[in-house]
Amino acid sequence: LQTIFSGIQPTGVPHLGNYLGALQQWVKLQNGAAPDTTLLYSIVDLHAITVRENLAHRRRWKREMLATLLAIGLDPNRSIVYCQSESKLGLPDNADPLDELSTMKLKAGLFNYPVLQAADILLHRATHVPVGQDQQQHLEFARRCANSFNSHYGRTLIPPQTLLSPAKRIMSLDRPSLKMSKSHANPSSRILLTDSKSAIAKKIRAAVTDSTSGVSYDTINRPGVSNLVDIMFHITSSESDTVATTQHDLAHDLQDLSMRAFKERVTDAIDSHLAPMRDRYEAIITDRGSLLADVAAVGREKATASAAVTMERVREAVGLDTPW
Numbered sequence: 001l002q003t004i005f006s007g008i009q010p011t012g013v014p015h016l017g018n019y020l021g022a023l024q025q026w027v028k029l030q031n032g033a034a035p036d037t038t039l040l041y042s043i044v045d046l047h048a049i050t051v052r053e054n055l056a057h058r059r060r061w062k063r064e065m066l067a068t069l070l071a072i073g074l075d076p077n078r079s080i081v082y083c084q085s086e087s088k089l090g091l092p093d094n095a096d097p098l099d100e101l102s103t104m105k106l107k108a109g110l111f112n113y114p115v116l117q118a119a120d121i122l123l124h125r126a127t128h129v130p131v132g133q134d135q136q137q138h139l140e141f142a143r144r145c146a147n148s149f150n151s152h153y154g155r156t157l158i159p160p161q162t163l164l165s166p167a168k169r170i171m172s173l174d175r176p177s178l179k180m181s182k183s184h185a186n187p188s189s190r191i192l193l194t195d196s197k198s199a200i201a202k203k204i205r206a207a208v209t210d211s212t213s214g215v216s217y218d219t220i221n222r223p224g225v226s227n228l229v230d231i232m233f234h235i236t237s238s239e240s241d242t243v244a245t246t247q248h249d250l251a252h253d254l255q256d257l258s259m260r261a262f263k264e265r266v267t268d269a270i271d272s273h274l275a276p277m278r279d280r281y282e283a284i285i286t287d288r289g290s291l292l293a294d295v296a297a298v299g300r301e302k303a304t305a306s307a308a309v310t311m312e313r314v315r316e317a318v319g320l321d322t323p324w
């Protein structure tokens with residue numbers, strides 16, 4: 001029995017790195033899952049509190065994230081889509097081996113971050129966690145927490161496996177040696193899922209490439225061009241008319257294009273993939289009814305029920321279940 005679990009911080013509309021590195025996988029896993037597979041996707045608002053922001057932003061961003069998750073194709077009847085802070089959690093602290101924490105070399109303010117992340121994953125009995133590369137270390141920590149707890153109290157928690165996305169690390173458009181990130185100062189370094197075609201075109205036109213002519217895939221010597229090939233490859237990977245089976249094949253098909261023509265092709269590929277999502281997003285976020293509230297309420301209820309199962313097992317394992 002599989003349980004797929006993952007999370008995303010509600011810090012604005014997700015970018016292409018989030019989408020290709022995680023969200024696109026979430027939808028694929030949902031649509032290809034066996035009927036008895038459980039899927040949970042969490043909007044991790046407690047994690048986002050480490051970012052200093054005003055309350056109005058915080059509230060708005062959560063709605064925007066839920067609307068985005070629906071727009072990209074998560075189905076709340078199939079997947080449990082919920083907000084982290086709305087579903088209670090409370091794994092005992094001794095699930096966290098402190099010596100492991102100190103090896104993470106985290107800044108003091110972020111010290112609890114991996115603990116909270118591990119708690120969510122373990123609380124929902126995740127067997128598989130689809131993420132981008134930057135989350136690997138956190139998942140390793142979650143596995144150690146589970147194993148450490150189990151070695152004290154007997155097999156109770158499930159050490160989760162990492163499902164690394166094929167697009168595990170999408171790079172920044174203006175500095176292709178860095179990963180695409182929400183916190184990067186230059187907004188042109190990332191494409192947001194809600195960007196218009198002209199905004200996408202502008203950012204791709206400005207993307208750093210190089211002066212070698214033609215298109216090729218060489219992540220070491222041509223990081224900027226290769227990142228655009230990666231983006232085009234992964235964004236078209238679910239479309240039926242795709243012929244290229246590797247990034248090298250795709251670059252080969254495009255090899256004679258000028259940089260300008262190549263960038264237009266990349267823009268078209270991104271835009272035609274995002275356009276239907278953009279339309280659905282617009283419809284959802286401007287919905288005057290209670291769509292988002294209803295989805296959030298269902299998610300809250302199901303996630304709370306899922307958590308209760310583990311908490312019961314944990315109480316029993318630890319001996320907190322005194323039969324008064």
Ligand code: TYM
Pocket residue numbers: 005006007008009010017018019020021022023044047116117120121129130131132133134135138167168169170171179180181
């Ligand atoms: P967050 O919100 O920073 O990112 C969400 C997902 O997007 C992936 N990602 C990328 N993938 C490829 N290329 C990039 N440039 C890129 N940037 C981001 C991330 O790997 C992630 O999968 N700590 C997590 C949220 C979290 C979580 C969890 C994830 C909290 N609890 C439990 C999994 C399971 C985070 O900050 O992701």
